[in-house]
Amino acid sequence: MSDPVLATLNLNKSFGALKATDDVSIDLKPGEIHAIIGPNGAGKSTLIQQICGGLRPDSGRVMLRGQDVSGFSTQARARAGLGRTFQISQLCMEDSVLENAVLGAMGAEHMAWRFWRPALKRSALRERAEAALERVGLTENRDTRCANLSHGQRRQLEVAVALTLSPKAFVMDEPMAGLGAEGSKRLTGFLDGLRQEAPILLVEHDMDAVFALADRISVLVYGKVIATGTADEIRSSREVRDAYLGDEA
Numbered sequence: 001m002s003d004p005v006l007a008t009l010n011l012n013k014s015f016g017a018l019k020a021t022d023d024v025s026i027d028l029k030p031g032e033i034h035a036i037i038g039p040n041g042a043g044k045s046t047l048i049q050q051i052c053g054g055l056r057p058d059s060g061r062v063m064l065r066g067q068d069v070s071g072f073s074t075q076a077r078a079r080a081g082l083g084r085t086f087q088i089s090q091l092c093m094e095d096s097v098l099e100n101a102v103l104g105a106m107g108a109e110h111m112a113w114r115f116w117r118p119a120l121k122r123s124a125l126r127e128r129a130e131a132a133l134e135r136v137g138l139t140e141n142r143d144t145r146c147a148n149l150s151h152g153q154r155r156q157l158e159v160a161v162a163l164t165l166s167p168k169a170f171v172m173d174e175p176m177a178g179l180g181a182e183g184s185k186r187l188t189g190f191l192d193g194l195r196q197e198a199p200i201l202l203v204e205h206d207m208d209a210v211f212a213l214a215d216r217i218s219v220l221v222y223g224k225v226i227a228t229g230t231a232d233e234i235r236s237s238r239e240v241r242d243a244y245l246g247d248e249a
């Protein structure tokens with residue numbers, strides 16, 4: 001069995017009396033999409049934030065490629081190979097697609113933001129940005145203002161920005177949110193291919209996308225993982241049906 005690229009070991013996080021993360025140990029293996037599902041308030045975002053460094057766990061560890069990154073800042077985790085796309089878009093709407101991708105590439109080289117206009121002309125950075133845009137299929141839109149992209153294209157650009165850092169693992173928080181049926185289908189196809197680049201830990205409410213994509217699914221309820229398994233195993237679990245999916249799954 002291959003070693004996990006990303007893992008949490010016994011993570012715990014409470015807000016007052018509420019246990020938002022209850023002894024969570026999950027992992028992400030090379031080439032896989034591991035989906036985290038669960039009802040509203042189950043603790044998915046809280047878990048993701050602890051993995052990415054935005055929230056400090058009360059106890060437990062986060063491991064990235066065998067390295068304990070629990071004490072790392074968000075930026076240090078990104079530099080160590082954690083690629084994140086956000087529930088709320090972090091793109092610069094007034095800037096072009098290429099400019100956004102170059103900003104991402106600058107992050108990979110630890111460059112200060114004030115150098116970003118000159119950076120547009122630096123060929124190595126441009127090349128890194130252009131390669132990422134090509135990878136997500138946005139080359140033809142490189143001069144489009146980000147504000148003029150469709151919702152789905154913005155999601156693709158977020159992935160391109162993350163790709164400029166050459167991530168070893170992706171963490172995605174509801175990438176399908178706000179997309180119509182057609183957009184979700186297209187993004188599902190795109191993520192399907194992306195897992196070869198880097199495995200994806202995927203928090204998603206869109207069950208069609210989850211069941212189409214996930215190699216494994218973990219179900220979080222009241223901060224606790226109640227089941228981990230393949231789509232078929234999760235669909236047929238009585239406990240999961242009772243706690244979350246109901247009988248339509």
Ligand SMILES: Nc1ncnc2c1ncn2[C@@H]1O[C@H](COP(=O)(O)OP(=O)(O)OP(=O)(O)O)[C@@H](O)[C@H]1O
Binds near residue numbers: 039044
């Ligand atoms: N900063 C905070 N302070 C207090 N309680 C919090 C805080 N952040 C989250 N919570 C609580 O922790 C629990 C888990 O919230 P979280 O947002 O992680 O759930 P979720 O599974 O991501 O929900 P959703 O699917 O609605 O996004 C909820 O009961 C929430 O109210």
